[in-house]
Amino acid sequence: MTEPTGVPASPRALRSALRITALEVRGFRNLAPLVLEPGARFQVISGDNGAGKSSLLEAIDYLARLESFRGARTEDLLQQGVDAQPSAQASLGMRVVGDLAPRTFRVALEAGRPRVLSLDGKKPRSIAAWHASARVVLFHPGDVELPSGGPEPRRALLDRVLSQLDPTYASMAAAYLKALRSRNRLLRAERPDRRAITAFDELLASAGAVIGESRARLVDGLAPLAAEAFAELHGGTLALTVAYRPRVEPGIEHLRAALTRSLDKDLARGFTAEGPHADELALLLDDTLARRHASQGQHRAIVLALKVAELRVLEARTGCVPLLLLDDVSSELDRGKNRRLFELLARHTGQVFLTTTHPEFILLDAADRRDYRMRAGRLE
Ligand SMILES: Nc1ncnc2c1ncn2[C@@H]1O[C@H](COP(=O)(O)OP(=O)(O)O)[C@@H](O)[C@H]1O
Ligand SMILES: [Mg+2]
Structure with a gap:
């Protein structure tokens, strides 16, 4: 068993980072079918309220932790059609590099049935094996209640x-x-x-x-x-x-x-x-x-x-640096805190998915970022 003391070991010259090289989402919440090859550092996803930004982060977080951070049941994750009926299925997939060998994670969700997991094309030996190669840190607006x-x-x-x-x-x-x-x-x-x-x-x-x-x-x-x-x-x-x-x-x-x-x-x-x-x-x-x-x-x-x-x-x-997901991180931060947050993030070497309604708050160098726009569930 590891000793989780958390005391940083001597800094390594080159620390590897977990990185999603391919992401695929179908039938999940309000998201249109999506295939994405994210960049190595910041993915900045901007869009209006209700566009589907949190849903995208939820899909990534779900792939890593196999739980919805909003506490949603499978039925709520499946896309609802015009008649408010959930569609039959949703599928999520990602390819992750950086830790050991590249790994491919897939989750198939179906109403009223147990979800089906596959890790590198096979049923994973255990949930622990899954978690061991998909580490993620997520901030979402509901977290502000953590101290209170x-x-x-x-x-x-x-x-x-x-x-x-x-x-x-x-x-x-x-x-x-x-x-x-x-x-x-x-x-x-x-x-x-x-x-x-x-x-x-x-x-x-x-x-x-x-x-x-x-x-x-x-x-x-x-x-x-x-x-x-x-x-x-x-x-x-x-x-x-x-x-x-x-x-x-x-x-x-x-x-x-x-x-x-x-x-x-x-x-x-x-x-x-x-x-x-x-x-x-x-x-x-x-x-x-x-x-x-x-x-x-x-x-x-x-x-x-x-x-x-x-x-x-x-x-x-x-x-190995985990994936970082920041949902609507700048809202309600004053200018000073927001600036200091981005100074801190600029030194972060891992891959980050970051959402905002106000792209002007995202103070990152152009070289480090890829910008996307989410409109009515469609990522552009
Ligand atoms: N299962 C679902 N099927 C279809 N739409 C959904 C489902 N769950 C939530 N939605 C809708 O998806 C939209 C996007 O939500 P969200 O991702 O939270 O938006 P954002 O974070 O961009 O403000 C909301 O309008 C919400 O009502
Ligand atoms: Mg949101």
């Missing part, structure tokens, strides 16, 4: 990075969640069976320990990178602190003891209170919780700083 809302999306951020770094992490987290749900169901039974309930404690403690220790190491790596990126994006002296606040100190003994100690209370509440499912990732600006005090613009800068940190950790730990 509940803790769940902040835990999800840690889990997303860890799953991309270490295939065993995702299966460990899934096993933990399954055991947690079973234990909670038993806690709510009319006549709870204590022995059956505590039978889950060992699995929860051991999987929970791996989750907690992995998250703690990841935050050790993420925190200084996020602080640095925030200082650069925000300007001024305001400092971002990212701190892991586990519900129970990571470690199998601590978790075991916490589960035992809280059994009576768990029975009264009807759920398991102690464990990494209740962890918090605290985001502080000058030692004050961002959730309570930060402005909208500061929230955006925090989220962008976390995304930059996520990218750098993935890059450092895998030796």
Whole structure:
């Protein structure tokens, strides 16, 4: 298992970057059939609201992570015809170079049926094998709620990075969640069976320990990178602190003891209170919780700083720059923050897909960019 500390290794002279060399989208959301050979660096996609810009990034993100960032079901992804009926099928494909050998990813979606995946023309051995060669960092407008809302999306951020770094992490987290749900169901039974309930404690403690220790190491790596990126994006002296606040100190003994100690209370509440499912990732600006005090613009800068940190950790730990997808990134940034964002992006060596309603906000050199226009689902 890799140690996701996130501390950058000594910088390599030439770091490889994941790059999509061919992209194909059919029957997805409002997009007209699309075949694209993107450039090595910035793809700037501009268009009016509702043109299909987010749909295009969603298609790429879905190809990499096999999940919709909008939480959409397959039925919602399939293109609706004039009669509002979803079309029978959608297909997505991309060829990615840069990490190991070039790989071809294909997903076929069909209403009411399981999706069909193919990696280099074959059914992938595991989802982990898929994720291992399609790493992506995405910013989308909904992310601005990350600092202000509940803790769940902040835990999800840690889990997303860890799953991309270490295939065993995702299966460990899934096993933990399954055991947690079973234990909670038993806690709510009319006549709870204590022995059956505590039978889950060992699995929860051991999987929970791996989750907690992995998250703690990841935050050790993420925190200084996020602080640095925030200082650069925000300007001024305001400092971002990212701190892991586990519900129970990571470690199998601590978790075991916490589960035992809280059994009576768990029975009264009807759920398991102690464990990494209740962890918090605290985001502080000058030692004050961002959730309570930060402005909208500061929230955006925090989220962008976390995304930059996520990218750098993935890059450092895998030796390969992930794909970067930035949906509507400039809107609601003031001029200073927008300028500093593009100064930072100009040094980014990987491939980027970036959408905007206002191409004049995109401050990139002509040599680094390819411009596209999205009109009513058609990319020009
Ligand atoms: N399954 C679907 N079939 C057809 N159109 C869809 C589907 N899902 C969403 N749309 C429409 O696609 C359009 C483009 O959405 P979006 O990609 O979010 O636009 P943008 O990001 O350019 O503002 C919207 O008008 C939306 O209603
Ligand atoms: Mg959009």
